[in-house]
Amino acid sequence: MNRRQVTPVVMLAVTLVAGACGKSSTSGPKVPTSVGKGEGQLNLIAWLGYTEDGSTDPKSDWVHPFEKQTGCQVHVKYGNTSDEMVTLMRQGGGSVYDGVSASGDATNRLIAHGDVAAVNVNLVPGYKQFVPTLQSPPHNTVNGVHYGVSYMYGANELMYNTNSVTPAPTSWSTVFDPSSPYAGKLTAYDSPIYIADAALYLKTHQPSLGIKDPYELTSAQLDAATALLKAQKPNVKKYWSAAADEIDLFTSGDLVAGTAWPYQVSILQADHQPVAAGIPSEGATGWADTWMISSHAKHPNCMYKWMQWASTPQVQVQVAEFYGATPSNTASCSILTAGIGAAAAAPYHCGDEAFVHQLYLWKTPLAQCGNGQSNCMDYSVWEQKWTEVKG
Structure with a gap:
C-alpha cells in the first residue's frame, strides 16, 4: 500500500466532486x-449508534433535525x-x-485506493475546535492533505458482568489466560485487527518479544500473538x-467478559444489566473515527453539510451520551459535563490530549x-493469521 502512488487517482476523483461544490484554484488535490444547495439525499455507511434518528431512543435524534435543516434525506447502511x-x-x-464513518484501520486503505476525496476542512467550522491530535492525524491526513474530519473516539474496553466477575478485573488476563475461570463465557471481536489486542497484552507479559507498537509486528511477533489467540x-x-x-x-x-465498545x-x-467496563493495566487499543466523502459521491453537498453538522459540539454531545464515545470537538466538554454531571463525564476524558495518546488507536x-x-x-x-485462529 503506497499512498503516494495513488495521489493522481485521488486528484482526478476529487476534481469531479469539487465541480459540484465550487472549485479551488490552489495546487494539489482540488x-x-x-x-452549495443540498441534493436532497445522503447515503451513509456508519457504525451502529452514530446516526440515531430517535428509533432506538426518542431522546437520541440528531438525524431528523439535520434533514429538516438541510433537506438532505439520510439513508444509512450500518457496517459491523x-x-x-x-x-x-x-x-x-x-x-x-x-x-x-471510517476507523483508522480503514481510512488509509480508502485513501490509498482512491475511494475517498480530499476535504476542505475550512468548510467545517467545528474542525478548529477539535483536540489538536485529531485535527490532522495520520489516519486521515496524508502529506498535509485532509481526507475527512474526525468524529468520535474511544477505547476497546474490557466489559464484564459485575455479578459474575469478581473482583473487578484489572488485567486482560481475564480473557487471555488459558486457565481463566470464565472459560466458555468469554467473547472477542471478530476481526483481524483484534490481533493487536493480543499483541498489546504480550507487550507487557512477554517483553522479550520487543513489541513496541501492536500494529507494527515482525513475523515472530505476529506468530506469538497468533499463538496466544489460538x-x-x-x-x-x-x-x-x-x-x-x-x-x-x-x-x-x-457471556460474562470480553472486549467491547462503549x-x-x-x-x-x-437496560439495567449488571455490567461495567474499564481499561486494564496493560492499556487498550482504541479507535478514532473519521467522516470521509466518497470520490464518486452523488450528493457531495449533502455530505459536506453532514460533516458540518456532525462536527458541532451539540451533535457530538448527543452521540457521546448515547454511544459512550468521546467527542473530538473540545467545545462539547463543558456541555457534556453540565448535562450529565462531572462524575459521569469524567470517564469520557473529553478534551484530554493525554488520554488520546494513551490509546493504541x-x-x-x-x-x-x-x-x-x-x-x-x-x-x-494479519488476515491470513486471523483465518488460522478462527479455523
Whole structure:
C-alpha cells in the first residue's frame, strides 16, 4: 500500500466532486471552496449508534433535525467491521454511498485506493475546535492533505458482568489466560485487527518479544500473538462483529467478559444489566473515527453539510451520551459535563490530549515499520493469521 502512488487517482476523483461544490484554484488535490444547495439525499455507511434518528431512543435524534435543516434525506447502511465498510465503499464503483464513518484501520486503505476525496476542512467550522491530535492525524491526513474530519473516539474496553466477575478485573488476563475461570463465557471481536489486542497484552507479559507498537509486528511477533489467540479460542463462546450479538449474549448471561465498545456498555447499562467496563493495566487499543466523502459521491453537498453538522459540539454531545464515545470537538466538554454531571463525564476524558495518546488507536498494519524498517507484516498477512485462529 503506497499512498503516494495513488495521489493522481485521488486528484482526478476529487476534481469531479469539487465541480459540484465550487472549485479551488490552489495546487494539489482540488477541494470545494463553498458548499452549495443540498441534493436532497445522503447515503451513509456508519457504525451502529452514530446516526440515531430517535428509533432506538426518542431522546437520541440528531438525524431528523439535520434533514429538516438541510433537506438532505439520510439513508444509512450500518457496517459491523472496518473490512465490511471498505467493501461497501467500493460498491458500484464507489458511487452507491456518499460517505463513511471510517476507523483508522480503514481510512488509509480508502485513501490509498482512491475511494475517498480530499476535504476542505475550512468548510467545517467545528474542525478548529477539535483536540489538536485529531485535527490532522495520520489516519486521515496524508502529506498535509485532509481526507475527512474526525468524529468520535474511544477505547476497546474490557466489559464484564459485575455479578459474575469478581473482583473487578484489572488485567486482560481475564480473557487471555488459558486457565481463566470464565472459560466458555468469554467473547472477542471478530476481526483481524483484534490481533493487536493480543499483541498489546504480550507487550507487557512477554517483553522479550520487543513489541513496541501492536500494529507494527515482525513475523515472530505476529506468530506469538497468533499463538496466544489460538490458546484463547477454546475459552471463547462467541466472536462478535455485530454489537447486537454481544449485547444479547450479555443480557442472557451466556457471556460474562470480553472486549467491547462503549456503545454496548451504554446500551446494557441503560437496560439495567449488571455490567461495567474499564481499561486494564496493560492499556487498550482504541479507535478514532473519521467522516470521509466518497470520490464518486452523488450528493457531495449533502455530505459536506453532514460533516458540518456532525462536527458541532451539540451533535457530538448527543452521540457521546448515547454511544459512550468521546467527542473530538473540545467545545462539547463543558456541555457534556453540565448535562450529565462531572462524575459521569469524567470517564469520557473529553478534551484530554493525554488520554488520546494513551490509546493504541486502530491503524492499518503495513510492511513499513515505524522505526524505519520494512520487516513488519502487512494487513494481508494479519488476515491470513486471523483465518488460522478462527479455523
